[in-house]
Amino acid sequence: MSKEFRPPRGFRDFPPEIMILRKSLISKLENVFKKYGFDPLDTPSVEYWETLSGKYGEEAENRLIWRFKDPWSEREYALRYDLTVPLARFISSHLDLQMPFKRYQIGPVWRHEEPQKGRYREFYQCDADIVGSPYPEADAEMINLIIDAVKSLGFESGFDVRINDRRLLSGIFEQELNIKSPITIYRIIDKLDKIGIDNVKKELSQLLNNDVVEKIIDLISMKGKPNEIVENIDKKYGKNTLVKNAYDHLNEMLGLVNNKDKVVIDLSLVRGLDYYTGPIYEVVLKEPKIGSVSGGGRYDNLAGIFSGKQIPATGGSIGIERIIDAGLELGIYNLDKKTFTEIQIIFIEEETFKYAWDVANLLRFNGYNVKIDLNRSKEDQQRKKANKLKIPLLIFVGKKEKETNTVTIYNTKTNERINVNISEIAVKIKNLI
Structure with missing residues (x-):
């Protein structure tokens, strides 16, 4: 293919076999979301720049957000970076919603990333959020929902849910270690999986003295079973109000989590976005090494930026692109299904086409997915095309069938x-499909 006719870097075409897999997985996610009482919501792909500005942090706003000026109005716009800030904007203009408000949204977002495995410039997020509850049970429900969702996609084991709390970090970094600009430090720590502990230490050393750097390294190296880590933090920093609030919230939340064996407390987890205020989490597959496939947390101040009224919220997102990439690599998924078509009508002679056409219409009326050749192909060509797509049932129509008002059904599997x-x-056919 000529280079000029390819999609831009980081963007992809999706042929039918990929789309069939994607739609199947998204349907499974929707079933989990609905099971937990979430309803669908959609927002525009394009937002005013001022809607997104000041919500994500320096790197996102200076490099990652697709931003442009409308040549007719001179107004600045941006492609949505995630589905959370648009939700906060929506909430601010619909304050009469029944709270807690539980919504899910599945749609594309855009980031000016450097494309690589599992990282694209256009990708789908599958979000679920609870708006209006400040309580630990809302965060626990999000963790339970996400675990159920990942399991529904075929990953019964082989993943961990890493959990931390921004209040732990704020209490220790800002108040105990007296760090004035913690967001900068969070962003360095957030690169741990990419650059390694030694490079994190090196970058921190350029901003902080060695004693503080060592304390941070010790802190972010703490990772393990929830009870052990949380109790250890409480003993060491429990007199700090923020740490104590985080400890109480996490304890109550973890008591309501169904699959505690999946949960790991990881104090290196900071989540790079500026808007998080409480519990944060990521889901990481043990294999392949593809980064997090889900992430989220509590963001109690975001909607208030738009409404002037504090509205607590918590939510999470599943990255369907990485899920698919990982599932294909692990052999959990395959691309064997090439079509949604269940039945191919094959007419043997051209004069039987109208009869075949009527059979196709009859079957469609009864709810079946039916294909009939529209190119006046010979019978053997019709059959070859159907076999290539692995269509399970072939219905042959010839002169004999037309005269006797019958059809011949061939089951390709048996x-x-x-x-x-x-x-x-x-x-x-109902007994054969």
Whole structure:
């Protein structure tokens, strides 16, 4: 293919076999979201620049957000960077919603990333959020939902939910270690998985004295079972009000989490976005090494930026692109399904086409996915095309079938061939599909 006709870097075409897999996985996620009482919501792909500005942090706003000026109005716009800030904007103009408000949204977002495995410039996020509850049970429900969602996608094991709390970090970094600009420090720590502990230490050393750097390294090296880590932090920093609040919240939240064996407290987890205020989490697969496949946390101040009224909220997002990449690599998924078509009508002679056409319409009326050749191909060509797509049922129509008001059904999986009267076809096929 000529280079000029390819999609831009970081953007992709999705052929039918990929789209069929994607739609199947998204349907499974929607079923989990609905099971927990979440309803769908959608927001525009484009937002005013001022809506997104000041919400994500320096790196996102200076490099990652797709930002442009409308040549007709001179107004600045941006492609949405995530689904959370648009939700906060929506909430601010719909304050009469019944709270807690639980919504899910599945749609594309755009980031000016450097493309690599598992990282694209256009990708889908599958979000669920609870707006209006400040309580630990809302965070616990999010953790339970995300674990159920990841399991529903075929990852029964082989993943951890890493949890931390921004109040722990604020209490220790800002008040105990007296760091005046913790967001800068968080962003360095957030690169731990990419650059390693030695490079994190090196970058921190350029901003802080060695004693503080060593304390931070010791802190972010703490990782393990929830009870052990949380109790250790409480003993060491429990007199700090923020740490104590985080400890109480986490304890109550973890008591409501269903799959505690999946949970790891990881104090190196900071989540790079500026708007988090409480519990934060990421879901990481043990294999392959593809980064987090889900992440989120509590953001109690975000909607208030738009409304002037504090509205507590917590939520999470599942990255379907990384899930698919990982599932294909692990063999959990395959691309064997090439079409949604269940039945191919094959007419043997051109003069039987109208009869075949009527059979196709009858089957569609009864709810089946049916394809009929529209290119006047020979019978063997029709059959070859159907076999290439692995269509399970072939229905042959020739002069004999037309004269006797029947069809011949061929099951490609069992090699069974039966002749059926047209009046019985819908019932017969129901037992074969």
